[in-house]
Amino acid sequence: MMDHMASVQPTIFVLFGATGDLAKRMVLPSFYELHAGGLLPEKWVLIGNGRHDTSDEEFRDHVHDALDEFGSGTDHWDAFSERIRFAGKGFTVDDPGALPDVIEAARKDVGDDAQLVHYIALPPTTFEDYTKALGAHGLAEGARVVYEKPFGTSQKNFEELDKVVHGVLDEKQVYRIDHFLGKEATQNLHVLRFANGMVDGIWNSRHVEQVQIDVPETLNIDDRAEFYDETGAVLDMLVTHLFQVAAEVAIEPPASMSAEDLQSARESVIGSFRPIDTSEVVLGQYDGYRDVEGVADDSTVDTFVAAKLWVDTDRWRGVPFLLRTGKMLGVSAQRVSLVFRKPPNSPLTGIPDDGTVLSFDLSGNGAIDMSMTVKEPGPDFDLSVGHLSLPLKCVPDAEPLSPYSRLILDVLNGDRSLFTRPDGLAQVWKVAAPLLDNPPSVENYAPGTMGPDSADDLASPCGWLVR
Numbered sequence: 001m002m003d004h005m006a007s008v009q010p011t012i013f014v015l016f017g018a019t020g021d022l023a024k025r026m027v028l029p030s031f032y033e034l035h036a037g038g039l040l041p042e043k044w045v046l047i048g049n050g051r052h053d054t055s056d057e058e059f060r061d062h063v064h065d066a067l068d069e070f071g072s073g074t075d076h077w078d079a080f081s082e083r084i085r086f087a088g089k090g091f092t093v094d095d096p097g098a099l100p101d102v103i104e105a106a107r108k109d110v111g112d113d114a115q116l117v118h119y120i121a122l123p124p125t126t127f128e129d130y131t132k133a134l135g136a137h138g139l140a141e142g143a144r145v146v147y148e149k150p151f152g153t154s155q156k157n158f159e160e161l162d163k164v165v166h167g168v169l170d171e172k173q174v175y176r177i178d179h180f181l182g183k184e185a186t187q188n189l190h191v192l193r194f195a196n197g198m199v200d201g202i203w204n205s206r207h208v209e210q211v212q213i214d215v216p217e218t219l220n221i222d223d224r225a226e227f228y229d230e231t232g233a234v235l236d237m238l239v240t241h242l243f244q245v246a247a248e249v250a251i252e253p254p255a256s257m258s259a260e261d262l263q264s265a266r267e268s269v270i271g272s273f274r275p276i277d278t279s280e281v282v283l284g285q286y287d288g289y290r291d292v293e294g295v296a297d298d299s300t301v302d303t304f305v306a307a308k309l310w311v312d313t314d315r316w317r318g319v320p321f322l323l324r325t326g327k328m329l330g331v332s333a334q335r336v337s338l339v340f341r342k343p344p345n346s347p348l349t350g351i352p353d354d355g356t357v358l359s360f361d362l363s364g365n366g367a368i369d370m371s372m373t374v375k376e377p378g379p380d381f382d383l384s385v386g387h388l389s390l391p392l393k394c395v396p397d398a399e400p401l402s403p404y405s406r407l408i409l410d411v412l413n414g415d416r417s418l419f420t421r422p423d424g425l426a427q428v429w430k431v432a433a434p435l436l437d438n439p440p441s442v443e444n445y446a447p448g449t450m451g452p453d454s455a456d457d458l459a460s461p462c463g464w465l466v467r
């Protein structure tokens with residue numbers, strides 16, 4: 001573990017939105033996971049921030065509850081909780097509330113050389129104001145600032161936010177999170193390929209017929225209805241996580257594995273995504289969505305999207321990338337599948353369309369799976385599809401990290417390779433513009449199904465592999 005320990009530099013970690021949903025479910029449990037794994041610097045303090053006058057003790061109780069509900073235990077609680085503080089009364093340009101004083105007090109514990117890391121786990125509409133307030137109160141200098149997704153809610157909003165952020169921070173200080181990039185199996189999308197000549201050799205349109213990036217969810221949106229009803233599946237998942245994963249599949253080999261080269265390679269392939277053709281998109285809304293408290297009675301927000309994406313590079317021209325996600329579906333999965341072409345001129349007949357598939361399970365600790373067409377053992381000559389699975393946690397010496405732990409550790413270490421950049425995001429908004437400007441009408445689907453039937457046609461000939 002010592003090999004991976006975050007920079008020895010003492011750290012003051014300020015968590016804006018510390019009482020919110022993301023903090024409770026992801027950020028606080030991940031911070032604890034890093035502490036329990038001995039992966040934090042020796043000296044650190046975590047300061048929660050919010051608009052209320054919450055005491056340190058009240059916040060510690062909140063953190064304990066979060067760990068009970070969403071964490072992996074509290075064995076190291078005492079040593080953890082004594083480093084937790086709360087700075088209330090908000091944080092605006094006009095009034096910084098308690099934060100500057102609490103940071104000053106924390107410096108007495110961890111030293112004047114402590115690095116400041118600000119984690120903005122707030123609704124995206126507040127990112128600009130909080131960035132300006134960091135600048136106004138002298139808390140931006142030398143700090144690292146983590147922005148949750150989505151970084152921008154439209155092309156215009158992205159451009160405005162980008163301007164504000166770069167008015168206060170140097171790009172090297174900025175860490176825009178897309179937690180799908182922190183998943184163990186997502187990282188293997190490029191590692192498997194760059195480490196294995198056999199895989200590298202087939203990673204192109206000559207061999208791959210289609211790519212599926214499929215994240216159906218059985219989850220509802222009841223706990224975050226107001227947020228969701230302003231966002232929808234296209235913004236919440238498609239142009240964020242699914243596009244970034246598509247970039248990981250489509251990426252050209254970077255000049256080196258340095259953070260900058262890897263980031264550049266990922267961002268530059270997004271420039272080759274063709275703007276979405278809305279005739280190749282199906283939007284859906286599950287029956288009963290409008291009855292959820294917090295959702296408008298006449299909401300037309302999409303809770304489902306399936307779309308074809310084309311990547312106009314020599315490697316991928318002509319290969320559809322099929323992206324699908326939605327809420328209240330029949331199955332939960334997070335799967336990237338490369339469907340291989342049948343051998344040309346094969347003497348065999350009856351090879352199934354999905355007879356050769358390399359797939360990556362992004363959920364949990366991740367897995368890499370292979371399906372291949374084989375002779376069904378037995379007296380007859382029949383073909384069948386067999387499956388091999390490599391759960392990543394079974395790799396020797398594996399110590400899988402949750403995506404948020406991975407990414408927080410990278411922030412502490414100053415490694416930006418798994419974070420997004422504005423050049424790529426500017427392209428994302430261009431690619432998404434036809435869909436955002438002129439969305440197809442939303443079709444209804446019954447909860448527990450796999451979305452509107454018309455989405456099935458997009459994935460011919462083999463259909464969606466997650467069924």
Ligand SMILES: NC(=O)C1=CN([C@@H]2O[C@H](COP(=O)(O)OP(=O)(O)OC[C@H]3O[C@@H](n4cnc5c(N)ncnc54)[C@H](OP(=O)(O)O)[C@@H]3O)[C@@H](O)[C@H]2O)C=CC1
Pocket residue numbers: 016017018019020021022023025049050051052120121122123124126148149150224227
């Ligand atoms: N929740 C999730 O599953 C995920 C969320 N995200 C992203 O994380 C960020 C936070 O999401 P989430 O935690 O769900 O959001 P919440 O709605 O729970 O808000 C987080 C906290 O922000 C504070 N807050 C809310 N509104 C305002 C406001 N107008 N001005 C200032 N502070 C405000 C509140 O704290 P207080 O009242 O104490 O001030 C609230 O507890 C978002 O950008 C979201 O897109 C990303 C991935 C998943």
Ligand SMILES: O=C1O[C@H](COP(=O)(O)O)[C@@H](O)[C@H](O)[C@H]1O
Pocket residue numbers: 217219236237
């Ligand atoms: O960012 C988000 O991701 C989750 C799915 O990711 P997981 O890794 O937490 O399973 C999704 O449910 C949510 O709507 C979205 O905001």
